[in-house]
Amino acid sequence: MSAGDVRGPLARRTGEGTWFEDFHPGDRWRHARGATIDEVENQLLTKMVMNTAQEHWNEHSMADSPWGDSRIVFGMITGSLTVGLTSQDTAENALAELGLTGMRFRAPVFHGDTIYAYTEVLAADPADREDAGTVRFHHWGATADDRIVFxxxxSVLIKRRSHWFSR
Incomplete structure (x- = not known):
């Protein structure tokens, strides 16, 4: 699968259109921002969480790998960055993050790769409170060359415009 298989229109949601009522199953879009993963993110976070996999921070040990001496970015950095890139458009009116499931790391990411995020709305259901609803999203992270990497x-509890918005 490539990003071309998941992309929709470029997101124009930020600021407007981020209330529960605005999300409809089947909606898809590409988020406007991308972010390049540099060595500092990989080195700092990988070592802070004590991930000892040599592929993340030892160039010498990678010399005989299929990737040469390119260090692989720690997957949780890729996942966090992808979700972060979606948040302005999907959680601007969030009351709570309810769940993150089905995480898949589909291809390696290397220092210097730029990640873009894509979203599809899977469901938008009433919550057990009147002022919000639950939206379930599918997020993808892809490199600039359209490799799906995450x-x-x-699931996010999102405010209803009808209860929170006042002019």
Whole structure:
């Protein structure tokens, strides 16, 4: 699968259109921002969480790998960045993050790769409270050359415009 298989229109949601009522199953879009993963993110976070996999921070040990001396970015950095890139358009009116499931790391990411995020709305259901609803999203992260590198499903409790918005 490539990003071409998941992309929709470029997101124009930020600021408007981020209330529960605005999300409809089947909606898809590409988020406007991308972010390049540099060595500092990989080195700092990988070592902070004590991930001892040599592929993340030892160039010498990678010399005989299929990737040469390119260090692989720690998957949780890729996942966090992908979800972060979606958040402005999907969680601007969030009350709570309810769940993150089905995380898949589909291809390696290397220092210097730029990640873009894509979203599809899977469901928008009433919550057990009148002022919000639950939206379930499918998020993808892809490199600039359209390799899907990460995907997950995320559930968010989002405010209803009818209860929170006042002019």
């Amino acid at each position: 995907e997950c499903e995320r």
